[in-house]
Amino acid sequence: MDLLPSSEQEQIITMAMDFMATEMPLERIKNGQADAPSSERWEAMAELGWFGITVHQDLGGVGYGLAEEALLFRAAGRFLAPVSTLATSLAARLMVTCGAEELLSRCLKGEVKIALAVPETKIDNERGRLSGRFRIIDGRGADFILFLSQDQAALCDGSLLGGCDEKSCLDPSASLHIIELNGAHPDLVDRQVASDLYAIGMILVAALAVGTAEAICEMAVTHAKDREQFGRPIGVFQAIKHPCADMAMRNEAAFSQMCYAALALDSCHNDAVRQAAAARYLAGHAGLTNARANIQIHGALGMTDEFNAHLHLKRAHLLDVLLPVPKGALL
Amino acid sequence: MLLRDCIFKIVYYYSSVTKKSTEKFLRSPVMDMDFSKQEERLRDEIRTWLRENIPKDRRPLEGADVCAYDLSWQRKQYEGGWAGINWPSEYGGRGLSLIQQLIWYEEYANADAPDVGICFVGLNHGGPTLIYRGDEEQKGFHLPRILNGESIWCQGFSEPGAGSDLASLGTRGRIEGDEIVVNGHKIWTSYAQYADYQELLIRTDPEASKHKGLTWLICDMRSSGITVRPIRMMTGEHDFCEVFYEDVRIPLRNVVGELHDGWSVAMSTLSFERGTAFLADQVRLARTVDLLIDLAKDTVGPEGRRRIDDDTIVQSLSVLRAQVAGLRAMAYAGVSRIARTGLPGPEGSMIRLYLAQILQSAHQVGMEILGSRMLDFGYGQQGWVFDYLYHFASSIGGGTSEIQREIIGERVLGLPRGR
Numbered sequence A: 001m002d003l004l005p006s007s008e009q010e011q012i013i014t015m016a017m018d019f020m021a022t023e024m025p026l027e028r029i030k031n032g033q034a035d036a037p038s039s040e041r042w043e044a045m046a047e048l049g050w051f052g053i054t055v056h057q058d059l060g061g062v063g064y065g066l067a068e069e070a071l072l073f074r075a076a077g078r079f080l081a082p083v084s085t086l087a088t089s090l091a092a093r094l095m096v097t098c099g100a101e102e103l104l105s106r107c108l109k110g111e112v113k114i115a116l117a118v119p120e121t122k123i124d125n126e127r128g129r130l131s132g133r134f135r136i137i138d139g140r141g142a143d144f145i146l147f148l149s150q151d152q153a154a155l156c157d158g159s160l161l162g163g164c165d166e167k168s169c170l171d172p173s174a175s176l177h178i179i180e181l182n183g184a185h186p187d188l189v190d191r192q193v194a195s196d197l198y199a200i201g202m203i204l205v206a207a208l209a210v211g212t213a214e215a216i217c218e219m220a221v222t223h224a225k226d227r228e229q230f231g232r233p234i235g236v237f238q239a240i241k242h243p244c245a246d247m248a249m250r251n252e253a254a255f256s257q258m259c260y261a262a263l264a265l266d267s268c269h270n271d272a273v274r275q276a277a278a279a280r281y282l283a284g285h286a287g288l289t290n291a292r293a294n295i296q297i298h299g300a301l302g303m304t305d306e307f308n309a310h311l312h313l314k315r316a317h318l319l320d321v322l323l324p325v326p327k328g329a330l331l
Numbered sequence B: 001m002l003l004r005d006c007i008f009k010i011v012y013y014y015s016s017v018t019k020k021s022t023e024k025f026l027r028s029p030v031m032d033m034d035f036s037k038q039e040e041r042l043r044d045e046i047r048t049w050l051r052e053n054i055p056k057d058r059r060p061l062e063g064a065d066v067c068a069y070d071l072s073w074q075r076k077q078y079e080g081g082w083a084g085i086n087w088p089s090e091y092g093g094r095g096l097s098l099i100q101q102l103i104w105y106e107e108y109a110n111a112d113a114p115d116v117g118i119c120f121v122g123l124n125h126g127g128p129t130l131i132y133r134g135d136e137e138q139k140g141f142h143l144p145r146i147l148n149g150e151s152i153w154c155q156g157f158s159e160p161g162a163g164s165d166l167a168s169l170g171t172r173g174r175i176e177g178d179e180i181v182v183n184g185h186k187i188w189t190s191y192a193q194y195a196d197y198q199e200l201l202i203r204t205d206p207e208a209s210k211h212k213g214l215t216w217l218i219c220d221m222r223s224s225g226i227t228v229r230p231i232r233m234m235t236g237e238h239d240f241c242e243v244f245y246e247d248v249r250i251p252l253r254n255v256v257g258e259l260h261d262g263w264s265v266a267m268s269t270l271s272f273e274r275g276t277a278f279l280a281d282q283v284r285l286a287r288t289v290d291l292l293i294d295l296a297k298d299t300v301g302p303e304g305r306r307r308i309d310d311d312t313i314v315q316s317l318s319v320l321r322a323q324v325a326g327l328r329a330m331a332y333a334g335v336s337r338i339a340r341t342g343l344p345g346p347e348g349s350m351i352r353l354y355l356a357q358i359l360q361s362a363h364q365v366g367m368e369i370l371g372s373r374m375l376d377f378g379y380g381q382q383g384w385v386f387d388y389l390y391h392f393a394s395s396i397g398g399g400t401s402e403i404q405r406e407i408i409g410e411r412v413l414g415l416p417r418g419r
């Protein structure tokens, strides 16, 4: 039993951080918006093995486990990685289970970008067709849309968004469309894997949230050390220091639980879904709570559009609505 | 494919090559949630032993009954070879590794084995301090007695004027020949009324700076000049006491470590405490939340619905479940970290802080579930209300939550010191 990253996993973390820092730094988000990743950049991520990190090597993937994938998304989460990276990685699994080999191989090459659907109410999927009102995250330039609930995993063509205007999104790093479906036909459906895929999705959302929660804590601590008032760094004051300590504690719990849940799910432990739900809850809560405290720690600066604190807050709210913990899943 | 310029694949490639070709790689730590076969065997052994040996009757609250109960349970563990699981075997302990201790505590909690009670200080503070800093005579006399349930220890650190700021303590020790004459006043000393010995921290050099002039002594609680006054808690029990010292004569050979070096002796137990002493509580908490869920299923609320059908209760219980899982994962990560680095670091304070928060919110939820039933409580009556009242201690005793935040802020995050 060992719950800390191995040296090999540390390498994955470093590489993902380096990639994000050079290719997708937070500075990409300007004037309340960010461009969707270019196709070159998307292909570069695919080259790294990003979208198939857990796909078996025989199918062109890397063959790592969910823990490695979670560590990857946590690193990416620090830079508010596009939600489409998450949707694409999840959809790749669906392509595997549906035997959609050609699509999978295009996906692993970085030729398809996938958006994530957020149902406004419960997903209605009578006879495999989708109905209801959805918010589509990162639909701009997306080839497909992933619809995922505990009992339905479906991939629909991106043309569903045709004729639908893009809306501005609370999280400026994401793009938003709102669609109303009335019996849409998915290209791929798999109800059997839905609950597993949902649990994996909860862990990856948790990973993104842990990344953002950790980045926030570092931001707060740096400011607490640098900013001086009354002749001393504000980090001396307990009203600043203690919230930082609370952030670190929440992060430690969320990160440890993310690792534990990933391992549990990979080895099919019987309470794996509950562990995943716990990770999802703790990480989401850490992201939101840290983001709010961070703004207070920064004073007026924290409220500006020019400083990054608000980006993390808005990201935390976006993550909060992605693949939420189903009611009763923790009991 | 391996030649493709793809970083993860290259990492994977090299690691799979090295895994096959070098033994060393196999031994370097790999993230893994499973226990080894050997550890699972130990788990079975512990489970069987506990099932056959734990006391069947409930632990009494106070008086001679509780002493008899705790000591006989300690003796039983000693005879079974399970006393001092965390003590090195050369001192009669079981010498379990941290992961093995974790297994012990998990099984201990699952078996509903009794709280360590009055044996806590001897097993987790006094004994380990003697192991690290005591001389052969001190170790030879005391360690076996602690292990076999012959002697009870208490901890005399806090004073009316020295709580969080322990080093400001003022109980004086004057050296006269081969004795130290002690005068002063300790407080919050758990189980002082039952104890045979006390780890006593006093000021022996009033001229020296705060941390320099202290001495750590073994005090025989039956020495003349000691008066013990039990203090009643809001639960109704008398867990802790005030202790008064009037010209108490303690032989110099009872000094542990060097004279005036008591602070460093006291701190050696502290790092021990950060390491493992609270694993038991962490593990037990998961069980508490399970029981809380049962309580919500069995309790009918004022609208005639079971409390478990109330959305706000379900939400609170769900959050607790998630937190308890997080706490366990954190404990596992903590154990992994200590196993890798060899010593407990300040990260332990995050676990302590989290544990206190969850313990308290769990018991608050318990009160919510009970509704008006919570009023049915009398002093000393064990149950949810008693535990709710008792757990105010978890953010106070052994270093308050504020002090834990100071440690995290300064030693984990590197924020500037304010004091």
Ligand SMILES: Cc1cc2nc3c(=O)[nH]c(=O)nc-3n(C[C@H](O)[C@H](O)[C@H](O)COP(=O)(O)OP(=O)(O)OC[C@H]3O[C@@H](n4cnc5c(N)ncnc54)[C@H](O)[C@@H]3O)c2cc1C
Pocket (backbone or CB within 6 Å): A238, B154, B155, B156, B157, B158, B159, B162, B163, B164, B165, B187, B188, B189, B190, B191, B239, B240, B393, B396, B397, B398, B399, B400, B401, B402, B403, B406, B419
């Ligand atoms: C059940 C129980 C059993 C105990 N058993 C023992 C025992 O066996 N032996 C023993 O020696 N002691 C024992 N104690 C005492 C315990 O160690 C002290 O209560 C603890 O160290 C806090 O000291 P205090 O109670 O004097 O509170 P204080 O130190 O007076 O603190 C009061 C409040 O001020 C806050 N505070 C203090 N300093 C700071 C600071 N620098 N920054 C921010 N906030 C601060 C505290 O967090 C707290 O909220 C026990 C306590 C309890 C509750």
